[in-house]
Amino acid sequence: MRNLNEDTITQAVIERFSRTPDPRLKEILTSLIQHLHAFARETKLTEAEWFKGIDFLTRTGHMCDDKRQEFILLSDTLGLSMLVVAQNNKKPAGCTESTVFGPFYVEGAPHYDQGEDVANGAQGEPCIVRGTVRGLGGEPVPHATIEVWQADADGNYDVQYAHLAHAQARGVLKSGLDGKFHFKSIRAEAYPIPTDGPVGEMLRASKNHPWRPAHLHFMIKADGYETLITHVFRDGDQYLDSDAVFGVRQSLVKDWVKQPDGTYLLEYDFVLNPEK
């Protein structure tokens, strides 16, 4: 294995990794090596460009901590996240569609009872969110764990405030025996994804805006059903057709309707896919 050149190296590297005992890891590494090399060969990547790539990845890693995930943001903005979501969530018609997880989920969100205010001090237009969790057969799903998270009126998630010590506009609640749930929060607003890191550089260099249409994240777990990770998007948002992370599904778009008392109401029912 000496004197490898641009034509022989890819096969030599694949050969080297062919002893990988785990067949799935071997399959993934083989495909990764082929596509990584094909990318470099097809673009005739220069050494200076290679180094810019190394530097970009290094700075992306350095932006990541327990409250910021720049690699997820990179995957989201390159459409990789939505591709992975799409190919892993082919559900029967009638199920609620999935969309991207996003970089702002945080473990350990506070638990709330039905009707409580998950905003917990976050600024925004007050709203009520209510709906029912059902299975594909129409049956109500009781005791489903419903986790929600969203940005505030300034377009920030709680974790983006350096000095905020408690969770805001995120929480966990359970559906009732009838599958129903309701809670208070604030209306979702459009916001730009963080642009102070490498992903922001990439968006500026490609003349792409960083905005996501207003949305409320949901993760719903229940025994006997596949976990649903999705958003509800706000109807009429100007970014519905140019979401920075390619996540919009028409079936997930719904209006936050203004009520006589000035607050807003979002009603959305979820349909879970039974576990195989």
Next chain:
Amino acid sequence: MRNLNEDTITQAVIERFSRTPDPRLKEILTSLIQHLHAFARETKLTEAEWFKGIDFLTRTGHMCDDKRQEFILLSDTLGLSMLVVAQNNKKPAGCTESTVFGPFYVEGAPHYDQGEDVANGAQGEPCIVRGTVRGLGGEPVPHATIEVWQADADGNYDVQYAHLAHAQARGVLKSGLDGKFHFKSIRAEAYPIPTDGPVGEMLRASKNHPWRPAHLHFMIKADGYETLITHVFRDGDQYLDSDAVFGVRQSLVKDWVKQPDGTYLLEYDFVLNPEK
């Protein structure tokens, strides 16, 4: 741009990045998106595997600092570095071949005069290194800047010792008017690349050893010539045919010859490619 599925998303993402004003950046992004998506589609990457990848890249970034470059190590061990070197350094026959830069180069190495000892306290078998820098036409290249770096007898570069404050076994010197150079150092020894990070995990999972055959790094710069980045490998090393970073070229293999006084002598002449 709603309701993108696994078949339509790649074209939509390429379309989104098609406004990139810099044509070269647009070309690179387009190829990157195509191959990244093709990799995920071909492997039917699951969401759990995607997240393992995000985690791997994040930890790789966190290993990088001013003395450790885990992304270069990843590129090296996946053969990407050698591919990029090979396709960018197609030189006329007679020129010294290039090989990988590696992750252990450090800016600001100390300057030495001819004959001085660049080991500077590093442990190893004493040796003398000498040779001539010439152009492709055979002309000696005076005042060439010759930068060398290498591991010590324990297989460590100076920057791998946390408490070592000064440079060892690395330095910069100039060729004489006749293109000749000579300096003292220690004999190169085989060593394993660092395995305490994500790249080490990858090598263990693929049953690959982390060893590099013994080598001495050279970077040679001179006005009117292309910069040469290469190593001289030590003949007889057991890892010459299984270099962890795929960098060995037969033309770069030479013996450190034992002298009557017990020290070693490496003689190697370099031939630079004239700048276009």
